[in-house]
Amino acid sequence: MTKGKSILNFEIRSIGRIWGYGNTFEQYQKNMTDPSRGIYRVYTHTDGFFNPPSDEKQGDPHANPLVRSSPGHEVMDKLKERVNHEINNLLHSVNPLEEMQLQFLSKAYYIKWTNAYNNSKIVEQVMKNIDHIFTLYRNDTKYVQFTPGTYNPEWFGLGPSGDAIWALADQLKPFLHQDIDDGKGKKVQRLAAWSEMLKASRDWHRYNRRLYTNQGIITDLNIYAANRGIAAIDPINALPDQRMRELLYQSIGITPWLGNENDNGWDKSMGDYYYQLTPKGLTRELGFVGYYGEVLDWVRMVYDVTRSKPNQPGDEKIKAQLEKIIHARAVFRYPMVDGNGYRAMRAETIVGWRDSHYPGDVTYAERNSWDGSTIYAPAASLDSRTVGYVQQMFADNQFFKSLEDKMKEGGFRTTFGLLYIPDDYDKIKAQPDSTYRLPMAPGQPDFVFADEEDGVVAFKRGTDIFYASLYWRARHAINFLARIHYITPNFDRIAVVRQETQYQPSNSTYTRPDWIDFGFAQGGHKYPGDLHSAHAGEKLPIAKVPVGNFHPGDENSYAGKGEFYALRYGPYLIGMNCAKNTTYNLSIPSDVHSAQELVSGHIIQFRPGTNLAVKPFSTVVLFLG
Structure with a gap:
């Protein structure tokens, strides 16, 4: 473009914020x-590496940045107030609830500090609304393919409903043989109704899996959750757990990803040896990706969905893979002050192929996501290296700041992500001191x-x-x-x-x-x-x-x-x-x-x-x- 030219005319345009998902x-x-x-x-230069001239004004390095002094533990009280407020609203809602709200209630039922703990009204509300979801399915069977109420409807199906049914299976058991309305004036037994729609969701998504790592994890997680819901109430129509667990192994790179299931097995659209994660523990896409590759919150959910009961251990292979991912992502945090000039570590975004902002967010072991938190995956792992990363965040007093920032986000998805934080925090605080810190x-x-x-x-x-x-x-x-x-x-x-x-x-x-x-x-x-x-x-x-x-x-x-x-x-x-x-x-x-x-x-x-x-x-x- 410049060869043979002595003059180059160009302009620099400034633009406002971009929202990549905008339809117009x-x-x-x-x-x-x-x-x-x-x-x-x-400057223009012809070297492969730019060195500023000696008269270029430079700032002073942040040699010893201060540690922030606030916020503190008071943020946790505000978190609990917000979560309990959401629970009360859902329990008293006269409008139908969406399935992720039902999943939220079923999780809160087992968390002692919430208003939902062992609350029989949770069971009533979940049961009533899953009955309603069945009527929607009976009126349009494609409902299980693109389920409204989730932020990417084609990824979830009825997995959240299956997860809620599994979590409350013992409490729901006395009501499973009751007849319910199918929305068309006919009666059907509740057990058969729920099993039918979960099976439809499970099977459609098995035949229509997603390739990109985060999408594949979410889809396979919900296939497994739907099948687990069937197993909890109608075992004869559930596929073997180990067969379903193979989907989870594929989605997080433990075994090769084999594509869609079909009548002959797998279509193997990417061959026999395509892994969703690299051997080093990074997501496998079109090169390294920053935030889109931060799948730790979802891998924690994959681990959770394999627990035999709430609060019991999950699959050890999945836990080991979770830890590998945490350690691999830890390399991509570097020291830089936060927005107020305090000591922090930030996520590397510049070299990510999907990333477009700089600097990256303050991040230690895990990003501050909608669906998780900065301690969500570490609390499931608790290995000494991961604990050390979190303890570094505690020492920099960036945990409560991350929580305060998260609380500024509105919406139900963020509130759901707050649910586990108090218990996760207590687990990590109880760990002995670790000598490990982030590699950079x-x-x-x-x-x-x-x-x-x-x-x-x-x-x-x-x-x-x-x-x-x-x-x-x-x-x-x-x-x-x-x-x-x-x-x-x-x-x-x-x-x-x-x-x-x-x-x-x-x-x-x-x-x-x-x-x-x-x-x-x-x-x-x-x-x-x-x-x-x-x-x-x-x-x-x-x-x-x-x-x-x-x-x-x-x-x-x-x-x-x-x-x-x-x-x-x-x-x-x-x-x-x-x-x-x-x-x-x-x-x-x-x-x-x-x-x-x-x-x-x-x-x-x-x-x-x-x-x-x-x-x-x-x-x-x-x-x-």
């Missing part, structure tokens, strides 16, 4: 309400983390923290781009850079469309005026896709994935081999005579023009000095 342009793109971020100086925290030892399945690398060297996504936003084809977040005490470098990429060619290409905004969803909503993408018409090579019915232009996890990446940025040279059986060579720059290999810590001597062999499914990181 007005919903999607909000008007600006405040001035944009200030731009005080712009100040004072922790140097390390390298690399996930060749997701194409992401993270390392700490002294005060340097470095994140790079080498397989970044390559949804349709090889794009030769890496995303960098290089953190030093003085400033952050955020960059998109070109890298060397070797791949298995398919001899097909992808032509980039004229999209100026989204990299998916047909480019998002179109902006007014004659705006066009500078990349339109560029042809990118497509890597070989080993399985599935693929066409150029399809989004696919293989089409843009390289087998070997070589990235040089500043003082670091990275070689990542994503191939299972091929050794690749990393070319050493001719001006480099020695370097420290950070994975092993060894100093390596080089002759001019030599290469460094990178073994299959491994990564080397060289500090060039």
